[in-house]
Amino acid sequence: MILINTVFSYVLFGVIIFYALEWAAVGSGFKVLIGGCFGLLLYIAIHFSKHKKIMSDMEELDDRQ
Structure with a gap:
């Protein structure tokens, strides 16, 4: 969800x-x-960068399991 104040x-x-x-x-x-x-x-660039990092962290977690 996008925070309006941000x-x-x-x-x-x-x-x-x-x-x-x-x-x-x-x-x-x-x-x-x-x-x-x-x-x-x-x-938008910072938001996508953070989202991409979260997704890559989740993929690493799946690979470990």
Whole structure:
């Protein structure tokens, strides 16, 4: 189950990082959109990485039995 506050924190983190790196006046809506997408992709990548590790640990446990 996806925790809303965790996803929100990653999206907010992405927005903050993008604002810190981008000093050009592109438009605030565009910055929030790009930063939010970056944070969401970061969350998805970490989520799948953790899920893959859990699955590999379960396979090792099955192999031992």
